[in-house]
Every structure is written in C-alpha cells, then in structure tokens.
Amino acid sequence: MSERLEKGLNVLRAEMDKKVMSFFSSCVRCGICAESCLFYTETDDPRYTPIYKTEPMRKLWKNEYSFWGKLKSKLGISEPMTEADLSDWEELVYDGCSMCGRCSMVCPVGVDISMVIFKVKHALAVAGFSPEGLVGATKRAVEIGSPMGITMKAVLATIKHAEENTGLKIPLDVEGADYLALLSSNEIALYPEYLESLAKIFDHAGVSWTLSSAAYEATNSGLQIGNKAIAGQLVQRVVDGAEKLKVKNVISPECGHAYTALRWEGPNFIGKAYPFRVVHILELLDELQAQGKLKTTGMETDRLTFHDPCSIVRRGGIQAQPRNLLRPITENFVEMTDHGSMNWCCGGGGGVSSNERAEDLKHTAFNRKKSQIKEIGVDAVVTACSNCRMVMEEGLEYNEMDIPLLGLTELIAGHLAEKPR
Amino acid sequence: MIEYLIDGPLWYFSLAVFSVGVLWQLARILFSASKTDLSVARGSASSGALRNVFSRFIPHHEIAPRIRVQVIAGYMFHLGLFALLFFAAPHVLFLEQNLLGFGWTPMPHWAFIVASQFAFFGLLILWLRRMLNSVSRLISTLDDHVAAILTFVVMLTGCLALLKGFTELRLLHRFTVELLLIYFPFSCLMHTFTFIPSRAFTGAWFGRRGIDA
Amino acid sequence: MVEFFKKHSLGSTILLLAALLLLIFLLLPQAASAAAPQQHKDFPQGVSAANPGSDLWREIRQRDLPVEGITQVQGVDSGVLINSQGDRWARFRIDNPVSYTPAILLAVIAIIVLFYALRGKVGIEGGLSGRMVKRFTDYERVVHWTLAIVFLFLAITGLVLLLGRTLLIPLFGHHVFSLLASASKEGHNLFGPIFLVSLIMMLLSFARRNIYEKGDLTWLLKGGGFIGKGHVSGGFFNMGEKSWYWIVILVGLAISVSGLILVSPNLGQGRVIMAISHVVHVFGAIVLIAISLGHMYMGSIGTEGSMEAMKSGYVDINWVEAHHDRWARQVKENDEILSAEEFARLHGRKPESPDTATGKS
Numbered sequence: 002m003s004e005r006l007e008k009g010l011n012v013l014r015a016e017m018d019k020k021v022m023s024f025f026s027s028c029v030r031c032g033i034c035a036e037s038c039l040f041y042t043e044t045d046d047p048r049y050t051p052i053y054k055t056e057p058m059r060k061l062w063k064n065e066y067s068f069w070g071k072l073k074s075k076l077g078i079s080e081p082m083t084e085a086d087l088s089d090w091e092e093l094v095y096d097g098c099s100m101c102g103r104c105s106m107v108c109p110v111g112v113d114i115s116m117v118i119f120k121v122k123h124a125l126a127v128a129g130f131s132p133e134g135l136v137g138a139t140k141r142a143v144e145i146g147s148p149m150g151i152t153m154k155a156v157l158a159t160i161k162h163a164e165e166n167t168g169l170k171i172p173l174d175v176e177g178a179d180y181l182a183l184l185s186s187n188e189i190a191l192y193p194e195y196l197e198s199l200a201k202i203f204d205h206a207g208v209s210w211t212l213s214s215a216a217y218e219a220t221n222s223g224l225q226i227g228n229k230a231i232a233g234q235l236v237q238r239v240v241d242g243a244e245k246l247k248v249k250n251v252i253s254p255e256c257g258h259a260y261t262a263l264r265w266e267g268p269n270f271i272g273k274a275y276p277f278r279v280v281h282i283l284e285l286l287d288e289l290q291a292q293g294k295l296k297t298t299g300m301e302t303d304r305l306t307f308h309d310p311c312s313i314v315r316r317g318g319i320q321a322q323p324r325n326l327l328r329p330i331t332e333n334f335v336e337m338t339d340h341g342s343m344n345w346c347c348g349g350g351g352g353v354s355s356n357e358r359a360e361d362l363k364h365t366a367f368n369r370k371k372s373q374i375k376e377i378g379v380d381a382v383v384t385a386c387s388n389c390r391m392v393m394e395e396g397l398e399y400n401e402m403d404i405p406l407l408g409l410t411e412l413i414a415g416h417l418a419e420k421p422r
Numbered sequence: 423m424i425e426y427l428i429d430g431p432l433w434y435f436s437l438a439v440f441s442v443g444v445l446w447q448l449a450r451i452l453f454s455a456s457k458t459d460l461s462v463a464r465g466s467a468s469s470g471a472l473r474n475v476f477s478r479f480i481p482h483h484e485i486a487p488r489i490r491v492q493v494i495a496g497y498m499f500h501l502g503l504f505a506l507l508f509f510a511a512p513h514v515l516f517l518e519q520n521l522l523g524f525g526w527t528p529m530p531h532w533a534f535i536v537a538s539q540f541a542f543f544g545l546l547i548l549w550l551r552r553m554l555n556s557v558s559r560l561i562s563t564l565d566d567h568v569a570a571i572l573t574f575v576v577m578l579t580g581c582l583a584l585l586k587g588f589t590e591l592r593l594l595h596r597f598t599v600e601l602l603l604i605y606f607p608f609s610c611l612m613h614t615f616t617f618i619p620s621r622a623f624t625g626a627w628f629g630r631r632g633i634d635a
Numbered sequence: 636m637v638e639f640f641k642k643h644s645l646g647s648t649i650l651l652l653a654a655l656l657l658l659i660f661l662l663l664p665q666a667a668s669a670a671a672p673q674q675h676k677d678f679p680q681g682v683s684a685a686n687p688g689s690d691l692w693r694e695i696r697q698r699d700l701p702v703e704g705i706t707q708v709q710g711v712d713s714g715v716l717i718n719s720q721g722d723r724w725a726r727f728r729i730d731n732p733v734s735y736t737p738a739i740l741l742a743v744i745a746i747i748v749l750f751y752a753l754r755g756k757v758g759i760e761g762g763l764s765g766r767m768v769k770r771f772t773d774y775e776r777v778v779h780w781t782l783a784i785v786f787l788f789l790a791i792t793g794l795v796l797l798l799g800r801t802l803l804i805p806l807f808g809h810h811v812f813s814l815l816a817s818a819s820k821e822g823h824n825l826f827g828p829i830f831l832v833s834l835i836m837m838l839l840s841f842a843r844r845n846i847y848e849k850g851d852l853t854w855l856l857k858g859g860g861f862i863g864k865g866h867v868s869g870g871f872f873n874m875g876e877k878s879w880y881w882i883v884i885l886v887g888l889a890i891s892v893s894g895l896i897l898v899s900p901n902l903g904q905g906r907v908i909m910a911i912s913h914v915v916h917v918f919g920a921i922v923l924i925a926i927s928l929g930h931m932y933m934g935s936i937g938t939e940g941s942m943e944a945m946k947s948g949y950v951d952i953n954w955v956e957a958h959h960d961r962w963a964r965q966v967k968e969n970d971e972i973l974s975a976e977e978f979a980r981l982h983g984r985k986p987e988s989p990d991t992a993t994g995k996s
Contacts (some may be wrong), residue, residue, distance in 0.1 A: 019454035021625045024453060027616040030566050032557040033481075036488040040571075047557040047983035068608040069565075107485050109496075110469055110613055111478050111621030265631065278462070318464055318632035342652065343484040349501035456699055491774060535825060537951050543829050548782045554948070555773045560983035582818035613802075 006084045009128030013061045016120040024117060025062045029109040034104040034114055037054060038363070040097045041346055051095045051104035055117040057124065065380040069317055070277030091130040094122050094227075096359035098259075099312040099366070100351030106343060113128070115316075117320050133422075134356040135226045142222040142235060148273070148355065149186040149220075151246060156217050163197045167203050171196070174246065179283070181277075182210055182246040183219035183239065185256035187387035195255060195387070198414030201332070205417045206294040209254075215240025219254050221262035225352030233270035243277050253281045255408055257312030257350060257386040276418045281313060282410055283385055287322035290329075294311035294312045297330050303380035304333045308370075308410075309344035310386030321408050323385055330416045344414065345369045349392030367396035374404060385409040428593050434598035443607025451619060459588070463630035470629015477528060478621050491551060499507040499544025505529065505537035506577070512586070538581055545574055569611050576602050654727055712905045729823050732917045733801055735822045736794070743925045747932045757907045758889040759953045763977035768966050775840055776948055782833040782883075788826055790924050792819035797917060831891040844871050845880040850961065870961040877931055884922065889920040949978060 009322060032050060035041040047053070060082055064070040072080040102115040126374060138148035160171050171180065178386040180203075188195040203210050216239045223232025243251050253260040262270075264279040280288075289295040307323055309402055314320045320341050339345055350367035352360050370393060374382060381404060384390050391407045397404050474481055507513060510529035518525030529537070549570045552558045575597045583591035605611070712718070732916065771779070791806065796819050803812045839870040854867045854874035867873070872880070893912035896904055904912075934973050942955035952972050955963040965973060973981070 002544045017454075018456040019619075020456065022451045023616050023620040023623060026447065026610075027613040027620040029610050029613050030552070030558060030561045030563065031492055032555060032561060033485070035491050035557040039487050042488075047560045047984070048979055050557050050561055053983075061445050105624065107482060107489075108624075109478055109481070110617040111474060111624045113624040113627060116627075168551050247571055265461045268462075269457065271462070274462070316631070316632065318628075318634075320634060337483040343482055344603070355556050491777070538825060539829055542826070542831065546781055546784060546829075547777055550777045550784075551773065554776045554780070554946075556947075578822070582822050584816045584821040585824075587817055588814045591818055600694045 003079070003084055005128040006082070006087060007337075009057075009087045009124040009130070010082060012124040012127045013058055014065070014124065015119065016058075017066065019064065020113065021058065021117060021120070022066065024110075024112040024114075025059055025067075028059075028108075029110065029402050031109065034108055034112075034318055037103045037107040037219060038098075039101075039103075039348060039366050040099075040310045043366050044170070044362070048093060051098070051114040051118065052112070052394075054090065054093045054098055055114060055121055057082070057090050057121050058117055060086055081107055083233060087125055087128055087252050088116055088130050090121065091132070092123055092388055093380070094118055094125060095132050095135065096354065096362050099311070099346045099348055099353045101154065101346035102316045103311070103343065103346065105306065106112050106371060108314065110116060119227060120255055123229055124227075124361050126227040131226050132356045132358050134358065135222065135352050138352075138355045139222040139226045139228065139231055142218075143231060146238075147186050147189075147218045148222040149190055151186050151189050151218070153217070154182070154216055156189055156212075159193050159195055159196060160212070162193060163200060167197050167200050168201045171200050172211040174214055175209075176246050178209045178211035178246065178248055180210040180252050180280075181216070181243050181246060182252045182257070183210055183252050183254055183322055184212075184217055185220045185259050185387050186218065187220075187256070187391055190256055191216075191391060192387055192408060192411075193328065194411045194414075195408060199282075199410045200296065201414045201417060202289075202410070206289045206421050208289070208294075211246060211248070213242040213246055215245060217257055219259035219263065222352075222355075224266065225261045225355065229270055233272075235272050238268040238351075239263065240271065240275060241312060242268075243275075248277055250278045250280050251275075251287075253279055254283055255282055255385045255387055255390075255410055257310040257317075257388060261312045275297050278315075280317055281317070281322075283313070283319050283322045283326065286410065287325050290326060295413070297413065298418040299330070299417040300332045301412070301416075302332055304335060304376070304378070305381055305383055305407075306335050306337055306379045308337070308347065308382050308384040308389055309339070309341055309388045310384060311344070311350055313385060314344065315342045324407060325381075326413060327383065330413065335377050335379065337377060339373070343375060347389045347392040347396070349360070349388060354388055354392050364396065364399055367392070368397070370396060371400050371402070374402070379404065381405045383407045383409050383412060425589065425593055428597050432600050433596065436603040440603040440606050446613070448613055448615060448619075451616065453537075458632065461630075464552040464632035465629050467626035467630040471626040472630060474625020475618055475621045477625075491547065495544045495547040495551070497544070498546060502537045502539070502541030502544060503573075503577070506534070506541060506580070508536050509537075510580075516593075520617050530580050538577065541577055542581075545570065545577070549574070563610075567610050568605070570607050571596070572605060573611075644695045672819070711903055713908075718906050720907065720910065724913075728913070728917075729738070732921065733797060736798060736804065739921060739925055740928070743928050747937075748927060751932070751937070756936060758854045759939050759951070761953055763940055763951045764953045764980075766952045767946060767947075767973045767975070767978040768952055768955055770944045770950045770973055770974075771904055771948045775946065776945055778836045778840055779831065779945055782830070782837050785826055785830045786831055786923070786927065789823060789830055790927075792823040792826075793920055794818040794924075796823065826896045827891070827898060831895070832885065834887045834891060841880060842884075847877060849876070851877065868961060869959045871959060871965075873959060879926065882926060886919045886923050889915055890923065893919070947978075947982065949973070 030052070032052075034052050035047065035050040037048060037258045038051050041047070041051075052059075062070075064074065064079055064082065098115075098118055100115055100119065102113075102174070104114040105112070105116065134160060141150045142148040151310065160173065160375060164171050182199055184196065199210070202208075218235075221232055223229070223235050237249065251263065253263045261280050264281065267279070268274050286295060305327070308324075308329060309315065309320070314323075337344065346366075347370055348363050353363055374397075383395070384406060385408065387408070390408060394406050397406075436553075440466070457463050481489060486493065509529040511531070511534065514525045549567075552562050552566060576595070576626040579591070580593040583595045587591070603613075659974070702715065706714050794816055799812050799816050799819075805814065807815070848869065848870060849872040850868060853868055869876075893916040896902070896908065896912040897916060900909065934945065938958075940951045943954075944950045952963070955966060976986070
C-alpha cells in the first residue's frame, strides 16, 4: 500500500463518525440526489450523482465497518482499496461538485451528502490528489497570505482608492473597535466597491469598525481544497488578528465559503471556540435596519432578482435577511422559480471557480442558472457572494447575455438616506 | 422434520439474529465517536432534528416533478408493506398467539388484497427502475438487489399461501421470512430503523445553523 | 287403502299429501344418491310412479332449455334450479382450450425454432456501429418490463390452472397439484389487477406513436421482411410492432375485464356471463401467450441489436437504418446520434483517456 493511499485512508478513518455510519447504513441507493445536482442534471452523466462522489468513504465503510466487509477480511477475500479508489474520484469531487449542498436537502433518508463529500475531499487533499489550480491557490494563501497572491500593499492601495472615492477615513488596525471587517480576495481585486460601501454604510449607521493589516483575507483555500489543517491555519490568522485588536465582532464579507470557514467550521478547524462573534455582513445590515440605524431612500425601478449563495443561504441559514434588505429599495423584485434554500448553485462554488481544469464543466453547469435567469427576464441579478458574482458574470458573458450582477451591500450603500443628525 | 425446524429452532434463531443484530447495529452507530461542534449555534439542534425526521417524508416541491416515479412507487410499496405487516389478519393472529398475547382489529380481506397489490406494484417498479435507470444502476450494490428480491419473495410466498389450506405453502412463507430476518441487520434493510438517526443528525446540523430545511 | 279414504275427510287427505311432498323434497338428495331405485318399505302406497323424482327432474330441467322458476329468494339466477348450460360449458372447456392449448404453444415454439434454424439471427448489414440513438425513456422501459413480468407470472399461474388437471396431476400427483393450484389461484387473482394498471400505463405512454400511418401497408404486403430478402421500410414503430401493440392493448383489456368479472362473482352477473367471460379470458390469454413467445424471440436472440432498446433505452444507428428507415431520417435531421463515447458517458462508464482525472499534484 502506497504511502499517499494510507494517508488518505487514515483521514477517512478519522472522519468515520456516527453520522457517516448512520448515513451509509440508511442509504438505499435510490438516486434521488442525482436529480438535485446541477452537475448531473446539466450533463446527464451518472458519475456526477452526489452519493457516488462519496464512494471512497462508502468503500472504506463497507470494508472496515460493515459485517460483510469484516467477514470478508476475516476470510481473507476482501478487496482492499487501491490508489485508483482515490485518484478516480478527484475529478468527481473537485470538478464535478460545487459543495452547494442541494443534495443534502432532498435525500429521503436524510444523508448530509455534501458533508461526506467534504470528508472525501479532505482525504484526497491529504493524499495529494487535488487539481493544480487549487494546490497553487492554497500554497499562495499559506505563503503570501492570499490565494490570489494579494499582499498588504494591494490592500493599502484599495483602501486609499476607497478613501478618495468616498471622502471617508477607512479605519485600519484600530484597537477596541466593535467590528473587524474582512475582505475576500475578489473584493480586493475585482470589486473594490464593497469596501467603499462598507465605509459609507458604517459612517451612516455610526458603527465602530476597523480593518486589520494582520487579518484582512477572509478567503479560505484550505476549505476549498478540503485540507482541514491548512483551513485551520488560515482561520487562526483571523483569530489572532481579531484578538490583537480586541474586537467584539468579526464581519464575514460577501463571500460564501469564507462565511462557512469563519462562522461555522472555523472553531472546529482550530479546535476551540472564538472569543468574539462572527457575523455575516447581511446579518449585520439586517440588524442595523431593524434597529433603525440603517435608513434607505429611493427605489430601484429595474426588475431585479436575488441569487441565493449556497454557503450563505442553504448551508448558512441567512435566507430572510437579504429579502428584508431588498424589500425597501426595490419596486420590481422577483424570485427565481427555485430560490431560497432550494436555489440552484452558480456552478463555481467549492473551489470549482479556482480550478482551471473544470472550466468547460463549469460552463455546462451554468446552463441551469442561465435558464433560471432567462425564465424570469430580469434587468439585473443581485447577490451577496463575490465568488457567485464573478462566476455568474463570466457565465452570462460566455452566453452573450447582457445582464449585470450587483452586490447587495453595494446596492444598499447607493440608497442611504441623509445621515440622521 | 422440516416443519419442526422451520416452526421451531430456525424461527427462534432468526428472531434472535434479527433483534440482537438490529440493536447491535443501532448501538454501534449511536455510540460511535462524534466531535462536538464548537461554533456558536444560531438555532436549536434538537428541534431541527425532530422537524427533519418528519419533514423528509414530503419531497421539496422544487424537485418533486423530477422524482415522481420514485416517490409514488416508494409510497405505494412502503405503505402497502406496512399495512400487510401489521394489519393482515393472519399476521395479527400470529403475533397475538406467538409473541404478544394480545391482538388488534385486522384489516378486511379486500383491504389486504389492495394493500398487497400496492406493495407488489410499488416494489416491482422500484426494482425495475433500479435496473434500468443509469444512475441507480451505477450506484446500486448487490445488497440492494438481494434485499429487494428477498422482500418480494417474502410477500409473494405470503400471498400464495393465502388460502391457508396447505402447510407447505405456510412453511415456505415462514422460511423466507426467516431468511429475511437473518439478512436484515447486515443489509440496507437496516434503513427501516437508521433513517431516523440519519435524518435526526442532519436535522440537528441544519437546526443549529438556523436553516429552514 | 280404500278404507283409509273412507275414514278420513278430503281436508285431512290434502294435508297429508302436502306433508308427503315435503318429505320427498327432503329425501331428494338421498334418493338421487341411492344406487338402486328400490322401493322403501315405509313409502306411502298411494303414489304409483316407480321413481317420482324423474317427473320432478324433467320439470325443472326441460332437457337443455333454460328454465326459470319463481322463488322468494332474491338473487341472480336464483330461479334456476339446475343450469343445464353448465355441463355444455364444462365439456367445451375440456374439449377445446384444455385440449388444444399445449398443441398451439408447442406449435409456436416449433415454428420459432425452425425459423431460427433456417434463417438464424436477423443481422444488420455492416454490423453494429456503436453510435446510438435514444429510443425509450426510463419510464417507458419500466412500464414495459412491469407489464412483461406481471404477464409472465399470470401466464404461468393461468396455465397451471388451465392445464393442471390433464398435465400436472399425472406428473406430480394430486397433492402437489392441488397445492400448486391453490397458490396459482391466489397469485393469479392478486396480480390480475396489477396487469390492468400496467396495461393502462402502457396505453398512455405508447399509444400516440402506435397509430397507423402511411407506409405501414407496404410493410404488411412485404410480410414484414420475413418473406423475401432485405428489410422493409418503417417509422419509429413498424407495422408489425404497432399491430402487436394493439393486440396487447385490446386483448389485454378483454382479458382484464373478463378476469375482473370472474374474480368478483357477486357483482350481479349471471352464470351465462361468467361462462362467456371465462371463454373470452382463456382464448384471449392463449392468443397473447402464443404471440408473446414470438415477441420474446424477436426482441432477444431473433434480431441483432433489438434487446438494447429495452435494456439501455438506446439503439444502434445501423439497427435504426435497417428496421426503421423513416425514423432514421428524422434522427439524422435532428442530429440525435450519439457517439460511442457519449453513450458510455451517459451510462456512467469512466472515460477511456482520463487526461483530466490524473492526480498530478
């Protein structure tokens, strides 16, 4: 048995908890999960069936945890797992799964399939079966501090630019601020409007906030590649930065997987609870609105819809907030046919968008979003995840559809009422 | 001799394998390791678990049109089988005389016929779909086929013995039931019980994240 | 005797005669079963006929004419004491379906074997190309196989019930046969309605494509290609398939309806309707079983590439060209032909050259 196989199998063994045991014991291979997965519905390739992507884990369970497997190995007729049992699944879990979790919603026996897929990803990452794009991004994240190779110098330039545009001072490394805001790589490189919007909104609502030069990056490549140790290392940077500035809250930016990494998985990655609260920007804006600190004026007259980012809505539970925020500023808001926790993924989550190899498959998977958007005929799509936004902008352009994407935070910043005196 | 074996020792053996096996498998799952989630919960895990155990009986409307065959055939089979198992007159009588000491009102003969037709029809369609659909064929294992065929044979022998005139037919039914009981704890038939913890674990996870699932 | 009448009045005599009549009725079963028509020593001497029952029998039977009497019992056919038609029906059953069915089925099998020996498997010129066209959906194939399995089960149990007395009793003896017959009867009655439901599903999902159209007659005139050389022109379904489909639907419905009448005798139908239903049921079944043998042969070892249509739902483009040229034209126009690789991909087979799936990191 090769060393990398043993490494991978050990990860799977360590991840074999009571949930996984009950999942494999109750799965009856009905195939319903396939019908929920956009990689299957758009390609008709049965290998993209969600539960099939967990096959390495199921094989291990069958060999080492089930009656027949144990009996077979006692009799010396078991079929041991080979390297192919891991390597053959690399394409399926990295290219053909965006970790959107829609399958976990529909399984009749309640298997949280995407959770098991993540465990398989973890094993593949440790065994070294990961796509180059993600390996490179993870390496940059560990070494430079950001998967896109963005250094503090670039952040400072963005800050300067935002200050010029807004005429507001953007606080950096302010000790004792209430909120520490983080940015995702995309928001620094592609959507600097996000930072400007934060500055405007927090100025309007009188929120005490700061950025940190030690912890500015919210993107977590460790989560995308599935390596829990690296993911923990990246989360620890944020925890250290937040502890240094003694902030009470950390704001997760408009980025789906960053929210999952910080809010839900982070404490488990680093093995201890946080001394601060993690709040998603949409949650915070919703709170401010409810407290009457966020007042908007004017209405968008365009026909708009909201794309629910999987990690924030389906896997994050922030479903009402974006709608609460959109209601006062849109006249002509429509929901997509499947929305909320059953929304279809943009096709680029779970690291697919950073995996150049998956480009064609990603475009095929995007057909679902394309027809969803076409069906309701909107002027623009609002979302709250910089990755979804980037993937959909690319996808719409690829399909020659001239529909702009808007960030929700940015949209609100454009509707702020006169600052209350 | 065979009659004695099937009605006596084999019956008690299969019953023991079934009950000990099921309890053992369930205990193994429930007492396995699991890590405590260190993140701050937004909602209640226990109410999420409870809700999910029941909400999964009804498919989401977003996916329902795509899985109509599985849902309709699935319900036909499971409801039919449940009715047969607990409300067929011979079963009620058997349970009363051999296991429980008390009985309940069985369903009338016509209801028995309808229930078994539902069960046969549903199981036949589900099993054929398993063989014919490229997704289910890819993911199905030997266990799935054995379990389906064994269940079908048990139901069939039961219905063939309906006239109650022949010991041989009754013994055939009982023998297949015993095979099923022995096979049960080591197969996907365990989903009869494990769907509950499975749904509950996932529901708890959804619940603490405040997800409406 | 004379003294008896002298001593008693007219009224008491009538009463006595009435009582005697009642006694006769009560004794009828015993009288009928008695081997010798000897006179009972207690029998009243006043009745002169040697067998008083014969008059009575003649009255209620009237030879073979159906006779209906009057009775206070409310119910279908309750006015008929003896159904003379029953004998004729039973004789008909034994003389016709029971006697001929084995011969008919053996003849069909013999024809198939002979055909296979002479003509062999009907091949496709140029063989199979590997390029596939979708023919049936999952649902359509599920419907087909559900109907097929239920049909086979009903055919086997039905034949056990029809031919058991003449074929199985000599082979297995009375006990085994009665056991088989009991099981078959229960199974047959239970699966019958499932057959009807599957038949309706088949009607709903295939009817539109089986409507006869222009060009179907040519197929018939050329004997479906079995006469002479070469294949005959056909659309999505050819004339032969369409005809088999309608036979299945119509005869199947006749069998189902007659079967439902037979399985529920308390719906108000009389014995005549039951007898007719039985005849329809048994002849319909023999027709379907006989043709289905041919269908099974043609769908499996008889024709190259046919089985694939009901297995994967796809057929080879060369098969389409050979048997359904008009459909082939449509398929080509709509660009529906899949490459062998695409077909493999749709069936979950891993791509041959996994250049994307190698772990290089």
